[in-house]
Amino acid sequence: MAETRDMVQIEALEKYFGEDKERVHVLKGVSLNIPEGSLYTFLGPSGCGKTTTLRCVAGLERPDGGRISIGGQTVFASGERVYVPTNKRPIGMVFQSYAIWPHMTVAENVAYPLTIQRKSKDEIKKRVGEVLKVVGLDGLEDRPAPKLSGGQQQRVAFARALINEPKVMLLDEPLSNLDAKLRVQMRSEIKALQRRTNITTIFVTHDQAEALAISDQIAVMHGGVLIEVGAPHQLYTRPKRRFTATFLGLTNLLNGKVLEVSGDSQPGKMQTKKGVLSFIPAPGLKKDQAAVISIRPENIPLHKTQPQGLENVVDGIITEAIFMGDSYQCKVAVADDIVAVHTHPFNAVNVGDKVYLHLDPASCNGLPADDKEGVDESMLGD
Amino acid sequence: MLLYGSIRSAPIGEPGAHFTIANYVKAYADKEFYLLLLNSVYYALGTCTLTFLIGTFLAWVSERTNTPCKKLFMVMSLIPFIIPGILSTISWILLLSPKIGLINIVVKEALGLDAAPFNVYSMWGMIWAESIHLYPLVFLLMSAAFRNMDTSLEEAALTSGSSTFQTFRTVTLPLMRPAMVSVLLINFIRGIEAFEVPALIGVPAKISVFTTKIFLAIHQFPSDFGLAGAYAVTLLVISTVGVLIYGRITRKEERYATVTGKGYRPRVVDLGPWKWLTFGISSLIFMLAVILPIFVLLWSSFIPYYGVPSWELAGKMTWGNYHYILNYPLAATAFKNSFYLSVGTATLVMLLTSVIAWITVKTKLPGRAFLDTMCFIPIAMPGIVLGVSLIWVYLTIPIPIYGTIWVLLLAYMTKYIPYGIRAASASMIQINKELEEASFTAGGTWFQTFWKIILPLLMPGFTAGWIYISIIALRELSTSILLYSYNSTVLSIMAFDLWEGGQYTYVCALGVLMVLLLVTMAGIARKLGAKIGIAE
The missing domain is CATH 3.40.50.300 (P-loop containing nucleotide triphosphate hydrolases)
Known part of the structure; x- marks a missing residue:
């Protein structure tokens, strides 16, 4: 260059x-x-x-x-x-x-x-x-x-x-x-x-x-x-920091602990409440570190039946489905968390449906959970 | 600014140091002193009460009622501003004097009375003459207070179920209180430092107040500077206390003001048939405050000897008085001096205060609060006290400007800086900081930015301040009278001397000329200001 x-x-x-x-x-x-x-x-x-x-x-x-x-x-x-x-x-x-x-x-x-x-x-x-x-x-x-x-x-x-x-x-x-x-x-x-x-x-x-x-x-x-x-x-x-992920657009954050990480953008494994999930780690993420997986609502395919042969599939119940014209904006209760999912409007969804979410490892960014260094909460807002 | 400080601190420090406390003993031991104090306070209290009543009434009528012709009243309320104090005093002598007073004669004849019903040569006569001259300030301040009050605050009280009277008592009054108290205080101060009325009416009536006593102590022969100083310091203490309280209250008032926003319209009260009563009272005030004084001045300026208006005298109307004035030996000097002084003072003060306002409003320089306070201090200094202190300064410091026009310029500048700074900072606050930053980022130096951006944007406030200062500088009497010399005579001094000499008709002619000069200057200033600044 x-x-x-x-x-x-x-x-x-x-x-x-x-x-x-x-x-x-x-x-x-x-x-x-x-x-x-x-x-x-x-x-x-x-x-x-x-x-x-x-x-x-x-x-x-x-x-x-x-x-x-x-x-x-x-x-x-x-x-x-x-x-x-x-x-x-x-x-x-x-x-x-x-x-x-x-x-x-x-x-x-x-x-x-x-x-x-x-x-x-x-x-x-x-x-x-x-x-x-x-x-x-x-x-x-x-x-x-x-x-x-x-x-x-x-x-x-x-x-x-x-x-x-x-x-x-x-x-x-x-x-x-x-x-x-x-x-x-x-x-x-x-x-x-x-x-x-x-x-x-x-x-x-x-x-x-x-x-x-x-x-x-x-x-x-x-x-x-x-x-x-x-x-x-x-x-x-590919945000490297939790703040970037949340400030730029909407995202879901799943808390967990790093089980396995090899470096060089190779997928790692993280223990979360929904079980062990694969993710792409941010540089410097270490084993046993508290971390979050950030995945954007538009990157989560929603399945009515359990898809076979896919990694990172979790199931949940739709609690809210708002039709926005270009998409349905759904809230899905997964265990005791709410995951936001945006899905194609042709995908008819109803509140109460049981669905399967595919958290594609390529879309899952593993970020350090404790991203508060130097951030003074009192400075938030105007 | 250092020069300033020295001028101001010298008289305060010096009487103790140089003249011992004998003067104070002499002043305070005298029974007359307490009479003086009583008179001064009585006079000031009377004045501030009466001006408050007149001014607030008119402000309320024009801002909050549907009285007919209220726009006209608004404009006319400000006319007394332009009549110099000495002229307004003279006009009231000509109207209310027991012997020659126009009103007295008319009323006496109409009712068949033996004695004149009114006597201007009394405490109440003085208070009346002073109040009718000072009320425009109250009108302005109270109008602003009425206008700036957020009526939704009152409406909130009404919708909460309180009656009109309860609302007035619990909401309106507390909201207006800071404004009311500060208006009362500022008029008290102005009453206590007033000079024209006490000098022209009080002295012949043998009612002395501090200002006239100081004047007499210096004008007697030999001058008793020490005694004058002792009185001056006493007067200064009283007015300083007043100003300090005033400062406190207005600061609080500003805090109130920031709570409310802007863009609301005051609720107008429908008075029903009562509006004709308020119309009547307002008209009467204008008759008394504007039309009668101007009429009597104009009338007297055209007649060969003073007399009650009659067809006989009207036939003798002449330009003679104007001829006399214009050919008066000192007239040319006085006109020139007054003109230069008022234009010079107004321009210099506004330029200086614009820079100071920029520093106090736009920068974070240390000491800017001190600078702001320094500029406010002279407001506590009555004109006559300023005169005394400047005499001292120039008698002790050998700078050869005593008795020249320069000492008057300096005195006027000191005296009017507080007014200038108010006008300048008020407009400065409204100028968005980015407007000047844009000039810096465009490569402008500080001076270029000030000259090309800030000053033109400041022009409305600059012009308003300029007009006000040039008007009050042109009619200034109380300081000048202690500092003038033959060559630095000004118009107000000339009027005073002519009056002392009993040449009433000449004074009136001079007065009319002064007012014309003022109106012309104000008009030109407005035109120029609009040209340089933002076209409205």
């Missing part, structure tokens, strides 16, 4: 908010490398530190420890007392509220980064025209900013962030203020724009669907700690 350069490097970032007694540790040694030209997402629930990390990259927050470099230039280093102010960093940023200045027109807003560098009028005009074309707003130059729709404001914010040709684009939940339909549309536009310009982009969101749809890489954060980094498909199908 060809070596890609890291555009943004974050090492052991530390940040506290508040003073004295009310001091809160919001970033606990976050380290990340963001490859050049990628669309990189910080994903996590409110208060996980994703926005703070982004603001540290922008220089809007001053970290209490660690190191940040952009394009090879160190912009913050606690040891060497380096701190490049925001306005000297090669960045463009789109804010959650878009932060379109209401006292300026579209063109004035977009031209601002060039105006303050005292670029010539002709050059500014040319660049503004170009960049407005890129975001699809050409012709609206003289519109006063408050007379724009939400989607248009967002495009203005993008144009303003792009005009300086930054090395890094920072997007702070840019879609959260749009209605659902527009959000999906802007999502694809952002991705297309990023592909076209090839500018390294950091995207902050708490919406897992958004993160999966848009990203090259996702960094899952929780409680000020980086949980796991990976491509969307890998994080969804």
